[in-house]
Amino acid sequence: MATDYFQQFAIQFSGLADGDHNFAFEIGDQFFSGLEYSVVEGGDVKVDVLLHKQPNMMTLNFDFEGQVKVMCDRCAGSVPYPVEGSQRLIIQLGDGEADDDELIILPRGEFEFNIAQHLYEYIALSLPLRVVPCEETDDTSMCDQTVLSRLNEIIVPEESSPVDPRWDKLKGLTNTDN
Numbered sequence: 391m392a393t394d395y396f397q398q399f400a401i402q403f404s405g406l407a408d409g410d411h412n413f414a415f416e417i418g419d420q421f422f423s424g425l426e427y428s429v430v431e432g433g434d435v436k437v438d439v440l441l442h443k444q445p446n447m448m449t450l451n452f453d454f455e456g457q458v459k460v461m462c463d464r465c466a467g468s469v470p471y472p473v474e475g476s477q478r479l480i481i482q483l484g485d486g487e488a489d490d491d492e493l494i495i496l497p498r499g500e501f502e503f504n505i506a507q508h509l510y511e512y513i514a515l516s517l518p519l520r521v522v523p524c525e526e527t528d529d530t531s532m533c534d535q536t537v538l539s540r541l542n543e544i545i546v547p548e549e550s551s552p553v554d555p556r557w558d559k560l561k562g563l564t565n566t567d568n
């Protein structure tokens with residue numbers, strides 16, 4: 391992980407007064423390419439964070455909006471996809487373990503918290519399970535037509551033969567989970 395780049399997402403809360411504080415972040419390609427694992431290939435997302443600080447506890451409200459580049463589940467091309475959402479995270483200082491996705495418990499004495507991984511998860515979770523922009527927009531030009539026409543050729547072979555070698559090509563094209 392590119393530590394220097396991600397350092398900007400470390401919120402140093404120990405010096406903040408109780409009350410409300412605003413933070414703004416611009417997430418770009420470097421963010422997604424710097425993560426160890428990302429289903430998002432790139433993008434441009436604005437994030438606003440409203441942090442409400444109380445003694446030994448903080449509430450962070452995230453609002454994000456922008457566009458990411460993801461792989462189309464139909465043609466495997468890189469496509470832009472709009473994202474937006476709101477999330478809340480509560481950080482407590484103290485003992486014990488959090489039993490809630492929205493809650494994090496940090497040991498007393500911690501002074502900062504890096505929100506980069508949470509931002510990534512919020513954005514990734516806002517995406518639908520199947521990303522095919524041309525199905526939603528009715529704009530078939532968004533898909534990679536070269537790939538689609540090759541898929542169509544393979545799926546509807548002129549002569550059916552159980553050992554048609556073109557099926558192997560299809561496996562290579564559609565097996566995108568690896």
Ligand SMILES: [Zn+2]
Pocket residue numbers: 462463464465466467469522523524532533534
């Ligand atoms: Zn597509």
